[in-house]
Amino acid sequence: MKKITDERLIFRNLQHIKIIYIVQSIGILCILGYELFQGGLEDMRKNPLWLLFIVTSVVYAYLSISTSVENEKxxxxxxxxxxxxxxxxxxxxxxxxxxxxxxxxxxxxxxxxxxxxxxxxxxxxxxxxxxxxxxxxxxxxxxx
CATH class of the missing domain: 1.20.58 (Methane Monooxygenase Hydroxylase; Chain G, domain 1)
Known part of the structure; x- marks a missing residue:
């Protein structure tokens, strides 16, 4: 597989990854919401998707922090x-x-x-x- 060097294609690929992340997060939230309504807060927190959602949110927050610091004027x-x-x-x-x-x-x-x-x-x-x-x-x- 060749490395992409065209900046337009790199940007488009990043947009696709962003869309996939959004769809994945919405899916996880829907599953956790279903668990919440069916079994309550404790059953929702027992689901491994809860841990996945929390970990990805923390990683995203730290990545956003590094971008924000680099973007400070x-x-x-x-x-x-x-x-x-x-x-x-x-x-x-x-x-x-x-x-x-x-x-x-x-x-x-x-x-x-x-x-x-x-x-x-x-x-x-x-x-x-x-x-x-x-x-x-x-x-x-x-x-x-």
């Missing part, structure tokens, strides 16, 4: 934006943990939810930080 200071993001994340995780504790779910549940929220927020923020650092390094390497 103004270069941002990666350290400053990372620190601001972490401060906001800590505030949100603390507020959610406090609200969980205040609703009488217990200290353990509040702390666990706060830590999980922090970890789930930290990973994409760190990923964006590394992408911005790499972008600045690449721009500095290109300049004479």
């Amino acid at each position: 103004a270069l941002q200071n990666p350290k400053k934006s990372f620190v601001v993001s972490i401060i906001v994340l800590i505030a949100i995780a603390t507020a959610v943990a406090y609200l969980t504790i205040a609703k009488n779910f217990g200290w353990t549940n509040g702390v666990v939810i706060g830590v999980i929220l922090f970890i789930c927020g930290f990973i994409p923020f760190y990923y964006v930080y590394r992408l911005r650092e790499r972008q600045i390094k690449d721009l500095n390497d290109d300049q004479p």
Whole structure:
């Protein structure tokens, strides 16, 4: 099989992949919706398609993040934006943990939810930080 070098054909192929992804996602959502109406939330979450849908959504989100960072017009200071993001994340995780504790779910549940929220927020923020650092390094390497 020959590698496609014509940019028009590459773009058309990418459009076809996009359409296939949309059709696949709609099909998965329909199957999961059927499971939801037939057996409830627990039966829907037991279906392996649920895991597939969640994994593909996360991968798509990370790919979109990398594209967004490359498309930024103004270069941002990666350290400053990372620190601001972490401060906001800590505030949100603390507020959610406090609200969980205040609703009488217990200290353990509040702390666990706060830590999980922090970890789930930290990973994409760190990923964006590394992408911005790499972008600045690449721009500095290109300049004479």
